[in-house]
Amino acid sequence: MTLTTPTTGGPTLAQERRIVTAIPGPRSVELMARKRSAVTSAVGTTMPVFAAAAGGGVIVDVDGNSFIDLGSGIAVTGVGNSAPRVVDAVQAQVAQFTHTCFMVTPYDSYVEVAEKLNELTPGDHEKRSALFNSGAEAVENAIKVARSYTGKQAVVAFDHAYHGRTNLTMALTAKSMPYKSGFGPFAPEIYRAPMSYPFRDGLSGPEAAKRAVSVIEKQVGAANLAAIVVEPIQGEGGFIVPAPGFLPALAEWARENDVVFIADEVQTGFARTGDLFASENEGIVPDIIATAKGIAGGLPLSAITGRAEIMDATHTGGLGGTYGGNPIACVAALAAIETYLEDDLASAARTIGETIAARFTAAQKTDARIGDIRGRGAMMAIEFVDPRTNEPDAALTAAIAKAAAAEGVIVLTCGTYGNVIRFLPPLSIPDALLNEGIDVVLSALENA
Numbered sequence: 310m311t312l313t314t315p316t317t318g319g320p321t322l323a324q325e326r327r328i329v330t331a332i333p334g335p336r337s338v339e340l341m342a343r344k345r346s347a348v349t350s351a352v353g354t355t356m357p358v359f360a361a362a363a364g365g366g367v368i369v370d371v372d373g374n375s376f377i378d379l380g381s382g383i384a385v386t387g388v389g390n391s392a393p394r395v396v397d398a399v400q401a402q403v404a405q406f407t408h409t410c411f412m413v414t415p416y417d418s419y420v421e422v423a424e425k426l427n428e429l430t431p432g433d434h435e436k437r438s439a440l441f442n443s444g445a446e447a448v449e450n451a452i453k454v455a456r457s458y459t460g461k462q463a464v465v466a467f468d469h470a471y472h473g474r475t476n477l478t479m480a481l482t483a484k485s486m487p488y489k490s491g492f493g494p495f496a497p498e499i500y501r502a503p504m505s506y507p508f509r510d511g512l513s514g515p516e517a518a519k520r521a522v523s524v525i526e527k528q529v530g531a532a533n534l535a536a537i538v539v540e541p542i543q544g545e546g547g548f549i550v551p552a553p554g555f556l557p558a559l560a561e562w563a564r565e566n567d568v569v570f571i572a573d574e575v576q577t578g579f580a581r582t583g584d585l586f587a588s589e590n591e592g593i594v595p596d597i598i599a600t601a602k603g604i605a606g607g608l609p610l611s612a613i614t615g616r617a618e619i620m621d622a623t624h625t626g627g628l629g630g631t632y633g634g635n636p637i638a639c640v641a642a643l644a645a646i647e648t649y650l651e652d653d654l655a656s657a658a659r660t661i662g663e664t665i666a667a668r669f670t671a672a673q674k675t676d677a678r679i680g681d682i683r684g685r686g687a688m689m690a691i692e693f694v695d696p697r698t699n700e701p702d703a704a705l706t707a708a709i710a711k712a713a714a715a716e717g718v719i720v721l722t723c724g725t726y727g728n729v730i731r732f733l734p735p736l737s738i739p740d741a742l743l744n745e746g747i748d749v750v751l752s753a754l755e756n757a
């Protein structure tokens with residue numbers, strides 16, 4: 310067994326699906342038992358297999374099983390696991406210094422990440438950035454900045470939204486179980502507006518925007534509203550792609566009403582949707598964009614990037630944190646960003662999206678349980694329904710994910726109703742492996 314467990318990961322790992330033990334294998338079973346007695350049960354596990362190495366489009370477990378990775382550790386390893394440029398940059402930096410705290414003695418890699426983000430995010434206006442550790446922290450800081458700039462307090466988020474698990478971002482997040490249940494009270498001055506959800510509301514983008522704006526004006530009032538925060542394509546909520554025109558109308562309303570428009574691109578950012586940022590698809594220029602997940606090839610880093618006059622409105626010392634913009638994470642981000650651009654991973658994402666869409670569109674012709682196929686680029690999802698009623702079918706969805714896992718394919722579910730399978734493969738996944746992964750999911754559907 311040890312012979313099949315690789316000692317290093319990265320793209321040179323054999324790109325194959327390989328099941329050599331029961332799933333989970335004996336070593337994973339042993340480790341799961343240790344996890345149960347050492348780690349709080351509140352931290353769940355999607356797949357009870359322990360990772361030993363990963364790269365390209367596979368994750369190899371401690372028993373030597375090789376899984377096709379259609380999840381990227383939740384949209385993080387867009388450049389692939391242990392991507393060569395990231396590995397080199399991290400190894401060089403870790404030998405140089407590991408931490409000084411940017412607020413104490415700064416270093417150039419932080420500044421360079423900020424420069425890159427200012428250059429690459431939508432809009433050619435003057436921008437400033439700040440770096441943090443997690444997506445939730447980025448969203449929280451975007452709201453701090455918006456409040457301090459506008460002098461207003463209210464924040465609007467949307468139905469099905471996911472923005473994180475800290476107190477303020479839990480308040481922004483829509484779904485109770487598992488994210489909020491029992492964890493209140495939540496931060497005040499958060500309001501919820503209806504999202505555009507074409508498959509279920511049948512509204513055009515402008516109609517859905519009108520509905521949302523009406524709720525905002527009636528229940529909050531622009532005079533009280535600091536910010537609107539929206540995911541250009543909703544992640545955990547079910548990969549809901551708003552109807553065309555919804556986001557531009559909201560952004561325009563925000564601009565006209567002195568409301569900061571915050572795009573939460575924590576999941577959609579960094580080539581995932583086939584553009585470097587999902588906002589670009591409809592030419593949206595957010596006042597502040599929050600990024601994280603795909604930014605640094607797996608190292609913990611997040612950022613907010615926004616209009617200079619908004620970002621500089623906060624008093625000096627008002628933003629920061631001990632670890633924010635850690636030097637190892639910063640050099641990893643520079644290496645990851647170079648990889649997205651040099652390897653044109655945005656087009657890789659578009660090709661991945663076309664493959665997934667084509668395969669499931671073909672399957673939908675004979676299987677009405679496939680209710681909706683949606684997403685963009687390498688952020689695609691299938692919503693499963695009861696064909697007679699169009700009601701969400703969470704049981705079918707869970708059964709498919711479970712069967713696929715047993716066959717060596719890692720897929721994630723999502724959605725307010727738990728009836729969505731989402732595909733978030735590393736953009737480095739070989740085409741043959743992607744298709745094999747889809748084969749497994751489709752046969753799991755057939756047999757379910």
Ligand SMILES: *Cc1c(COP(=O)(O)O)cnc(C)c1O
Binds near residue numbers: 443448472576601602
């Ligand atoms: C994952 C996610 C977050 C939270 O990021 P963490 O790094 O887990 O704190 C926020 N917003 C969106 C859209 C996300 O997908």
